[in-house]
Amino acid sequence: MANPRLQLMLCTGTGCLASGSKEFQTALEEEIKKQGLEGEVKIIETGCNGFCAVGPVMLVQPEGIFYQKLTPKDAPLLVEEHFLKGRPVEKLLYVEPASKETIPTMNEIPFFSNQKFWVMRNKGAIDPESIDEYIARDGYFGMAKALNEMTAEEIIQEVKDSGLRGRGGAGFPTGLKWQFASKADSDIKYVLCNADEGDPGAFMDRSILEADPHAVIEGMIIAAKAINASKGYIYCRTEYPMAIQRLTLAIKNAREYGLLGEDILQSGFNFDIEIYQGAGAFVCGEETALMRSIEGKRGMPRPRPPFPANKGLWERPTVLNNVETLANISQIILNGASWFSSIGTESSKGTKVFALSGDVNNIGLVEVPMGITLKQMIFEIGGGIPKKRKFKAVQLGGPSGGCVPEQHLDTPVDYEAIARVGAIMGSGGVIVMDENTCMVDMARFFMDFIQDESCGKCPPCREGTKRLLEILNKICEGNGEPGDIEALEELSLRIKESALCGLGQTAPNPVLSTLRYFKDEYIAHVYEKRCPAKRCVALLKFKVDPEKCHKCGLCYQACPVGAISWEKKQPAVIDREKCIQCLSCYEACRFDAID
Amino acid sequence: MLELQHPDIIGDMATRLENVITAYHDTPGAVIPVLRECQNIVGYLPVELIDYISVGLNLSKSEVLGVATFYSLFSLTPKGRHTIRACLGTACYVKGGKEVMNRIKQTYKVEEGGTTEDRRFSLEAVRCLGACGLAPVMVVDQDTHGKVSPDRIVEILEQYE
Ligand SMILES: Cc1cc2nc3c(=O)[nH]c(=O)nc-3n(C[C@H](O)[C@H](O)[C@H](O)COP(=O)(O)O)c2cc1C
Ligand code: FES
Numbered sequence: 162m163a164n165p166r167l168q169l170m171l172c173t174g175t176g177c178l179a180s181g182s183k184e185f186q187t188a189l190e191e192e193i194k195k196q197g198l199e200g201e202v203k204i205i206e207t208g209c210n211g212f213c214a215v216g217p218v219m220l221v222q223p224e225g226i227f228y229q230k231l232t233p234k235d236a237p238l239l240v241e242e243h244f245l246k247g248r249p250v251e252k253l254l255y256v257e258p259a260s261k262e263t264i265p266t267m268n269e270i271p272f273f274s275n276q277k278f279w280v281m282r283n284k285g286a287i288d289p290e291s292i293d294e295y296i297a298r299d300g301y302f303g304m305a306k307a308l309n310e311m312t313a314e315e316i317i318q319e320v321k322d323s324g325l326r327g328r329g330g331a332g333f334p335t336g337l338k339w340q341f342a343s344k345a346d347s348d349i350k351y352v353l354c355n356a357d358e359g360d361p362g363a364f365m366d367r368s369i370l371e372a373d374p375h376a377v378i379e380g381m382i383i384a385a386k387a388i389n390a391s392k393g394y395i396y397c398r399t400e401y402p403m404a405i406q407r408l409t410l411a412i413k414n415a416r417e418y419g420l421l422g423e424d425i426l427q428s429g430f431n432f433d434i435e436i437y438q439g440a441g442a443f444v445c446g447e448e449t450a451l452m453r454s455i456e457g458k459r460g461m462p463r464p465r466p467p468f469p470a471n472k473g474l475w476e477r478p479t480v481l482n483n484v485e486t487l488a489n490i491s492q493i494i495l496n497g498a499s500w501f502s503s504i505g506t507e508s509s510k511g512t513k514v515f516a517l518s519g520d521v522n523n524i525g526l527v528e529v530p531m532g533i534t535l536k537q538m539i540f541e542i543g544g545g546i547p548k549k550r551k552f553k554a555v556q557l558g559g560p561s562g563g564c565v566p567e568q569h570l571d572t573p574v575d576y577e578a579i580a581r582v583g584a585i586m587g588s589g590g591v592i593v594m595d596e597n598t599c600m601v602d603m604a605r606f607f608m609d610f611i612q613d614e615s616c617g618k619c620p621p622c623r624e625g626t627k628r629l630l631e632i633l634n635k636i637c638e639g640n641g642e643p644g645d646i647e648a649l650e651e652l653s654l655r656i657k658e659s660a661l662c663g664l665g666q667t668a669p670n671p672v673l674s675t676l677r678y679f680k681d682e683y684i685a686h687v688y689e690k691r692c693p694a695k696r697c698v699a700l701l702k703f704k705v706d707p708e709k710c711h712k713c714g715l716c717y718q719a720c721p722v723g724a725i726s727w728e729k730k731q732p733a734v735i736d737r738e739k740c741i742q743c744l745s746c747y748e749a750c751r752f753d754a755i756d
Numbered sequence: 757m758l759e760l761q762h763p764d765i766i767g768d769m770a771t772r773l774e775n776v777i778t779a780y781h782d783t784p785g786a787v788i789p790v791l792r793e794c795q796n797i798v799g800y801l802p803v804e805l806i807d808y809i810s811v812g813l814n815l816s817k818s819e820v821l822g823v824a825t826f827y828s829l830f831s832l833t834p835k836g837r838h839t840i841r842a843c844l845g846t847a848c849y850v851k852g853g854k855e856v857m858n859r860i861k862q863t864y865k866v867e868e869g870g871t872t873e874d875r876r877f878s879l880e881a882v883r884c885l886g887a888c889g890l891a892p893v894m895v896v897d898q899d900t901h902g903k904v905s906p907d908r909i910v911e912i913l914e915q916y917e
Contacts, residue, residue, distance in 0.1 A: 175885075175886060175887045175900065176887055176889040176890055176902070178900065179887055179890050179893070179900040179901065179902040180890065180902060213887075213889025213890065214889055216889070358884075358886065359883075359884075360884070361844075361845030361846045361847075361883040361884035362845050362846035362847045362884060362888055363884070363886075363888075364884070364886035364887065364888055364889075367886040368886075398886075399792075399829055400882070400884075400885055400886065401886060438788075438789070438792065439827075439829075440788050440791075440792065440827035440828070440829040440830065441827050441828035441829040442826065442827050442828060443883070454788065455785060456784070456785040457784070457785030457786060457787040457788055457823070458785075458787075458823065459822055459823055459826040460826065460827070475784075516888060518846075518847035518850075518888035518889060518891060519846070519847055519850045519851065519891075520850065520851075524888070524889040524891075525889050556846065559846065590846065590847075592846045592847055592850055594850060598850060606846070606849055607846075610883060613883075614883075616826075721859075721906060721907055741862065743855055743858065743859065743906060744855060745855075745906070748852075
């Protein structure tokens with residue numbers, strides 16, 4: 162099949178797969194065969210398109226028509242109407258929730274049109290399992306330029322000038338990191354890619370690896386040339402089987418094409434990459450712990466200095482970069498530092514990919530230019546809060562980060578500006594929370610996570626976070642006492658000062674930031690034995706207020722165990738004996754009538 | 757080489773385990789991949805197998821055990837026929853993952869990290885499966901189920917015998 166008339170870019174990223182894109186694909190293939198269109202239309206499986214919320218999604222090229230929420234039943238209609246007769250199927254197009262307007266092409270959907278695709282330039286546009294398609298979109302050109310036309314110093318200078326900072330959390334200038342490692346004296350050096358993606362609520366690294374694995378490999382080769390390394394590892398979470406499979410194939414193909422291995426592109430430069438699978442430990446995302454883990458040991462961090470640039474993996478100079486950081490590199494080399502730095506703020510250049518999730522309409526992956534405000538990201542791209550509820554806070558940076566309340570939504574996406582309001586840019590997890598989220602419970606959630614994941618090496622982290630969790634549990638269970646809030650504050654500051662690694666040093670952040678903006682909720686829990694958001698089961702009465710009850714019966718329908726009795730025009734009554742405290746009725750009630 | 761005898765190591769498992777050890781024998785830092793592959797073969801890591809691996813890789817037993825207990829991927833006890841991995845990552849938590857988890861526990865009388873008495877299900881809480889767009893998310897064996905509610909999860913699980 163030389164030139165298909167239509168290319169069907171069907172998303173088979175994790176999100177769409179789970180929504181049924183494989184089932185749809187089977188039906189579509191059958192239908193195409195039935196209509197004898199095999200030579201004319203071609204299905205291409207792509208990585209994550211980003212708009213997971215309306216999956217499975219498919220983009221029809223070259224027309225740019227975007228279909229959403231596809232099911233096997235839709236296949237005959239699509240083939241008959243669109244692919245045969247050329248009439249797009251209206252009922253499968255995207256409808257803008259606010260204006261109820263149907264938008265046929267992808268580029269006009271606000272979710273996409275407000276983004277800037279640099280790192281994700283190939284997502285949904287190429288088959289991630291085809292090296293040829295990657296090359297056809299300038300793939301490996303940046304590497305060719307770096308290997309054949311540039312010295313190591315020139316590469317480092319270009320990356321420094323671009324202003325690129327690490328996307329894995331800390332925001333360290335990438336060029337500078339490379340410079341340190343290039344100066345370190347050793348015949349063996351390593352380039353590592355951090356694909357451990359531990360922040361619960363972040364999935365951009367996964368999507369980049371699934372949609373465009375070669376971009377990461379290309380970035381690693383350029384880094385290797387810059388510091389003169391000959392061996393690289395990609396440390397990937399074991400929870401990401403598809404990413405591992407696509408990387409494995411990409412590495413194999415790159416070797417076959419002479420783009421990886423000995424004497425790459427006859428430049429005399431040698432570099433090869435191996436994949437190392439993690440084994441489920443959050444702390445292994447920390448650089449020194451990650452290196453220990455590759456060495457086959459318990460993944461415990463060690464104090465720095467010495468820094469990995471001098472003594473890293475197997476005590477050799479090592480550069481570790483995040484997936485997204487590396488995916489930026491080839492474009493910087495190819496288009497130049499000033500191209501990259503033309504976008505962004507004074508201290509934060511380029512774009513950042515965020516995983517938008519929680520209580521927001523357009524859940525998915527978004528790539529935005531640095532400098533746009535959080536409000537634009539959540540309301541313009543994210544489409545605002547569902548179920549007509551009110552925005553409460555947005556959590557950035559996961560367990561090391563903090564929450565940003567409404568009054569700071571004009572904060573731009575910028576490392577320093579976000580830090581000033583008490584959160585961190587982090588790796589890019591953005592969890593939007595509506596008014597029904599209890600902020601004390603959120604702090605408890607993150608502390609529970611940290612307790613689980615603390616490696617146990619240093620006492621402030623091991624014991625201190627345990628104590629924080631105990632107090633938070635006590636408060637959420639309705640047993641908070643005067644003094645608890647002060648104890649949380651004091652303990653948090655002490656842990657921050659004395660913990661050994663980034664995990665412990667940042668662990669109290671969720672507590673501190675919720676205390677900073679939502680202290681009234683803590684006070685309500687401790688002194689009034691009340692959970693304003695109605696999430697903490699121990700503080701709830703499970704009683705319908707007959708005054709507030711609109712007698713609508715929604716709670717009656719929602720109860721899974723038949724514990725609610727209700728008749729038309731009568732207020733509902735909850736039978737505490739039968740009630741399993743699942744909160745379904747609270748979710749269902751629109752009038753805040755259950756106490 | 758140590759003779760490997762254990763009621764759960766049957767058929768050609770012993771040969772396959774031996775092949776794993778041989779393949780990694782000379783690779784430095786190979787404990788984690790070896791543990792992974794051995795667990796894939798047997799389903800979990802009985803203590804006798806840990807002994808076998810430590811002898812095979814020329815490491816102390818405490819070193820191998822230390823690694824096996826550090827990483828949550830490894831299990832020293834047998835698993836159920838199906839493994840439920842319920843996501844309690846931030847996105848899933850905000851979207852009601854805890855309520856789904858509670859329903860599983862109540863319905864099947866099983867604790868987090870535990871296995872039902874009939875060995876039908878093992879229940880694990882995991883932190884983010886990277887599918888937050890579909891929160892709350894649940895993975896049963898290899899199948900990802902998105903947007904599960906407490907009621908739907910029981911329906912879903914009933915399909916796994
Ligand atoms: C507890 C902890 C967990 C971390 N997890 C990750 C992770 O999952 N992915 C990541 O890229 N960086 C993670 N980091 C940051 C890394 O230590 C390191 O700074 C980063 O990978 C460097 O790459 P970059 O400069 O390209 O961002 C973590 C740090 C800490 C302290
Ligand atoms: S938080 Fe559950 S998949 Fe990410």
